[in-house]
Amino acid sequence: MLVRTRLSTLSAIALLVAACGGSGASTAPTQAASTQSTASQAPPATQAAAEDVCTKPKGTSGVTLGFASYGGVYQKAQRDGWLTPYTALTGVQFAESEESANAEIKKQVENNAVTWDVVDVGNDFGLSANAAVLEPLDYSLIKKDEILPGFASDLRVADITYGVVLAYRSDKFSTPPAGWADFFDLQKFPGKRGMYDYSAGGIFEVALMADGVAPKDLYRNGQGLDVDRAITKLDTIKSSLVFWPGGAKSMELIEAGEVTMSLMWNGRAWSAKHIDNKPVEIQWNQQILTADFFVVPKGTPHKADAMQFIAWATCAQNNAAPSNEIPYGPTNKNAKPQADKVADLAVTNVNDSTAYFDDEWLVNNAAMLDQKYNDWKTK
Amino acid sequence: MAAVADRIRNPGRRLRGGPTFNRWAILLLPAIAFLIAFFIAPLILMGFRSVTDPPGAGLSNYAAFFANEANVRVLTNTFTIAAISTIACLVMGYPYAYLMVQAPPRLAGVLLIIVLIPFWSSLLVRTFAWEVILRDTGVINSVLLSWGVIDEPLQLMRNTLGVILGMSQILLPFMVLPLYTVMRRIDPELTRAASNLGARPWPAFRRVFLPLSLPGIASGSLLVFVLALGFYITPTILGSPRETMISRFIADQIQTRLNWGLGSAMAVILMLLTLVCLLAASRFVRIRDVYGAIGEET
Numbered sequence: 001m002l003v004r005t006r007l008s009t010l011s012a013i014a015l016l017v018a019a020c021g022g023s024g025a026s027t028a029p030t031q032a033a034s035t036q037s038t039a040s041q042a043p044p045a046t047q048a049a050a051e052d053v054c055t056k057p058k059g060t061s062g063v064t065l066g067f068a069s070y071g072g073v074y075q076k077a078q079r080d081g082w083l084t085p086y087t088a089l090t091g092v093q094f095a096e097s098e099e100s101a102n103a104e105i106k107k108q109v110e111n112n113a114v115t116w117d118v119v120d121v122g123n124d125f126g127l128s129a130n131a132a133v134l135e136p137l138d139y140s141l142i143k144k145d146e147i148l149p150g151f152a153s154d155l156r157v158a159d160i161t162y163g164v165v166l167a168y169r170s171d172k173f174s175t176p177p178a179g180w181a182d183f184f185d186l187q188k189f190p191g192k193r194g195m196y197d198y199s200a201g202g203i204f205e206v207a208l209m210a211d212g213v214a215p216k217d218l219y220r221n222g223q224g225l226d227v228d229r230a231i232t233k234l235d236t237i238k239s240s241l242v243f244w245p246g247g248a249k250s251m252e253l254i255e256a257g258e259v260t261m262s263l264m265w266n267g268r269a270w271s272a273k274h275i276d277n278k279p280v281e282i283q284w285n286q287q288i289l290t291a292d293f294f295v296v297p298k299g300t301p302h303k304a305d306a307m308q309f310i311a312w313a314t315c316a317q318n319n320a321a322p323s324n325e326i327p328y329g330p331t332n333k334n335a336k337p338q339a340d341k342v343a344d345l346a347v348t349n350v351n352d353s354t355a356y357f358d359d360e361w362l363v364n365n366a367a368m369l370d371q372k373y374n375d376w377k378t379k
Numbered sequence: 380m381a382a383v384a385d386r387i388r389n390p391g392r393r394l395r396g397g398p399t400f401n402r403w404a405i406l407l408l409p410a411i412a413f414l415i416a417f418f419i420a421p422l423i424l425m426g427f428r429s430v431t432d433p434p435g436a437g438l439s440n441y442a443a444f445f446a447n448e449a450n451v452r453v454l455t456n457t458f459t460i461a462a463i464s465t466i467a468c469l470v471m472g473y474p475y476a477y478l479m480v481q482a483p484p485r486l487a488g489v490l491l492i493i494v495l496i497p498f499w500s501s502l503l504v505r506t507f508a509w510e511v512i513l514r515d516t517g518v519i520n521s522v523l524l525s526w527g528v529i530d531e532p533l534q535l536m537r538n539t540l541g542v543i544l545g546m547s548q549i550l551l552p553f554m555v556l557p558l559y560t561v562m563r564r565i566d567p568e569l570t571r572a573a574s575n576l577g578a579r580p581w582p583a584f585r586r587v588f589l590p591l592s593l594p595g596i597a598s599g600s601l602l603v604f605v606l607a608l609g610f611y612i613t614p615t616i617l618g619s620p621r622e623t624m625i626s627r628f629i630a631d632q633i634q635t636r637l638n639w640g641l642g643s644a645m646a647v648i649l650m651l652l653t654l655v656c657l658l659a660a661s662r663f664v665r666i667r668d669v670y671g672a673i674g675e676e677t
Contacts, residue, residue, distance in 0.1 A: 103634050192515070197620075198635075242537065243620060256516045366636060374628070375449035377620035378456075 053141050054315035057308045061091025065302055065309060069120035070292075071098030073326055074267070078120070078160075081321030082313045092305060102130075105297050109133040114297045117306040124200055126156025126295045127363045135296040135303055141311035146332050148347070150356065151291050157314055158291035158331040160322065163346030164202040165287045167194075167254060167269035168261045171279040179286045179353070180210035183261055184237050194253045194262025197243035199373035200362040202263060202288050204230035205355060209286050215355035224361050227369065231376050243377075254280055266346050270327040284349035290357050291331055422650075425643045432640030440644035450628065450645075457625045458652070460542060460614065461607035465554075467547040468603045469596065472554035476595070479555075480562045491559075494552045502549060506613045509545045510536065513617070541617040546610055553606060554599040561595025562588075601660055608653055625649055 052058075067083060069075040075098055083094045097116065102125045108114045109132075126134060134155040144152045151158035168177055173189055182189055183206065195203055205218055207230035219225060234241075242259050244250040247268045254262045254269075255278045266287070272280040294313070296306045312318055316334035323330055323337040329347035330337060342348050362369065429440055444450050479490045497505065512518045513535040520532040535541055565588060573583035611626035625645065632642030 101634065103637055106637055245615070256514070258515050367638075370631075370636065371447055371449065374453075374623075375447070378449050378453055378623050379621070 053308060053311045054317055057086070057090055057312040058304075059086065059090025059092035059308055060305055062093075063302055063305050064093040064095050065118060065305055066097065066116040066300075067094045067118050067120075068097040068100040068104070068116045070100050073271075074328070075120075077322035077325035077328070080325060081323075082309075082318065085318075085321070086309060086312060090308075092309065105295070106133050109298050112299065114300045116297055117300045117302045118309060119295050119297060120159060120292050121156070121295050122292060123290045123357055123359050124363055124366075126153070126293045127360055128154075129363050130155060130295075133298050135298050135300065135306075137296065137310065138307035141307055142314055143311075143316075143332070146316060146334055147314060148291075148331055148333060151293075151331050156293035156295045157310060159294045159310075159313060159319075161289060161291045161329040161331050161345075161347050163266040163284070163287040163289050163349070164196075164206075165264060165266045165269060165346070166206075166261060166283040166285075167264040167272070167280055168283065169254060169257065169279055170281045172257075172260045176281065177261060177283055179283065180206045181212075183263075184210045184233065186237060186240060189261060191260025192240045192242050192258060193237060194250055194259040194264070195241050195243050196250070196263055197245050199369040200357075200366065202357075203234070203373070204369075205288055205357070206263060206286075207231075207233040209355060215286070215353060218355055219358040219361055222358075222361070224358075224365060225369075227372050231372065234376070251276070254278070266344075267327050270344055284346075285351070286353045286355065287346060287349065288355045288357060289346055289350055426647055428639055429643035429647050430640075432643070436640055440641045441648065443641060444644055444648060450625075453623050453628060454625050454648070454652075456622065457608060457649075458656075460539070460546070460622065460624065461604050461610075463539070463543055464546045464550060464607045465600050465604045467543055468550050468554040469600060471547065472551055472558055472599065473592075473596070475551075476555050476558035476562055479559050480565075494555050497549065497552055503612065505549060506545055506616050509541070509548070509617055513541050513544070536617050537619040539618065539622055542614045542622045545613045545617040546607060549613065550603045550606055553602045557599040557602060558592065558595040561598070562592050565591045597660070597663070601657070604656070605653055608649065 069078055075096065079094075079096070083096070087093055095115075100120050102121060105116065105119055105121075105125075108116060131154075136154050137157055139152075142152070142157055144157075147157060148161070151161070166177060166180060166183055168189075169191075170176065172191060177183060177185075177189055183193060204225050204227055208218055208226065209215065211229060211233045213226075242253055244253055244262075247265055250262055250264045251268050251272045253259045254264070255272050255276055264282075266282055269280055269282045272278050294310045296303060296310070300306060314332055316332045316336075318335075319332040320330040320335035320337040322328065323341055323345060327341065327344035327346075329345035337345060430436055430438065432440075475490070475494070479487050482490060510517070514520070515532040515534075517535075519535060520529075523529045524532065535544075569591070570583050570587050573587045574580070578586070608624075609626050611624045611630060614622050614624045615627055626649070629642050629645045629649070632638045632645065636642075
């Protein structure tokens, strides 16, 4: 009897406690950068420092900049390539967050509690729609004409390029797939297909390219993607599509053999082959070249220092440093990555078949894209 | 005699009736304050945001939600999957709770620990474990393929089956524990009396034990159903996009699309529909019994 009473007490407590924590709701913990030094002073910006910023940036020693990116080996490469050398050079410290998120930027700015000074964001942010929450970049410091065309704009500058590519299992096919048309050919290339679960992640673009649309015509001169045509094409392989929500999952699917071909980010495909030693190869033909961008949240107390750092990191002599650790390319045209890394970079493998996202159109039409995507996906 | 017993149980109560106030209720104030500050207030704020973001939205977010066919489809799907999960949990949980009640104390303790162990492991780990077991190249398929039982991998996940398996395993403790608490209080003499009066085992169970365990069934089912409505990670990992649950859409709007007005409106819709379900359930079950089943002592 006593045991049973104790059991039911225990079960009551366990039930109540676990009801809060054991449910399926997810929390996406966003850690804001932690401490900052209080006494920051605006560095003297009197000289025309554009030439000097690449070698002698005017960082205020002792200041801590909040730096937010996406963690993992990616952020480690940025840290080793940029953050640590910059600290050694200027004395500016970095408080890092590995949970970069657009929602967090918006939240910080809205609450007037900006702790992130330099944020690495995806290609869906930093556009004119986000002007209210971002500082315009200082292009008197940043060398805009050296950045790849289309990858520098008022509110953002690309820091790292990468490619959305067709990755495939080389052990499953005698002839490798030549492009996206083969991705949609289940006869010649049997097996399931991995796909990024995001309406603006490339799914419609690759379907259109598979349907014969030339890369420069994807957005029909500003009219935008022909989503209905893409959906018709996607319907031909819909039951074979396996959606992945993030990079790690995309690797897992193709490494386990759950899918024989997948749309992947080139760095992840590279890791599958070189780090996990699986027979995964990249087809660079018809890749979509895109980038991650540096932005500065509006109202940050360290604006000048943030601008100095961004200008320094995008200079030709500094921009390629992270590429020595991960196969993500520089954004400065004159940057020189190490010779043995060059072949794995997306920028190196650009040719006439390479496509580009129209980020402005994608963001401005996000609601419509989402709606059509979800409508199609959930049918 | 009853009055004295009553007085012992409710020390704050005046013997002659009148308004009752249990002075121990003051201990509830911190918890209530916490709930108001961090639960009620944010809910109200969310409700405000659903009609004020973007400025002057009014009911436009709600209209936008229902205008989209996919949203309605996903909403229906959410309730369907929650209902199926509840039934699955009931079918699996009832015999388990019954076994716990019939078992000797030590075995009952072991069975209870087994039910509680999932609480001590991460939900994500459990979901991914299911994936490793169920997927095309997973444990089950690999074994069956290597034995030659099948030629093609069985589709055990990326469909409703995978989702139900994963969700019901995670929600099972929430069904078993209320059931157990109620069943434990059912006097075994009653079923024995029925057999003494000539009833065979199954009718004795069906007509004596089962009706007495209904509050447990009601409370467990309600708990599992409401929790299942909020799931979206497990259905996303183990199901196909056709099994998308509404919370996934809410999360997308809030975290990715930064459309907090629409996200809040979706959340309010889900909450209101859940309350409607609770109201409907209260026609058949006293909600007080639900709470009674969870925590009441003799």
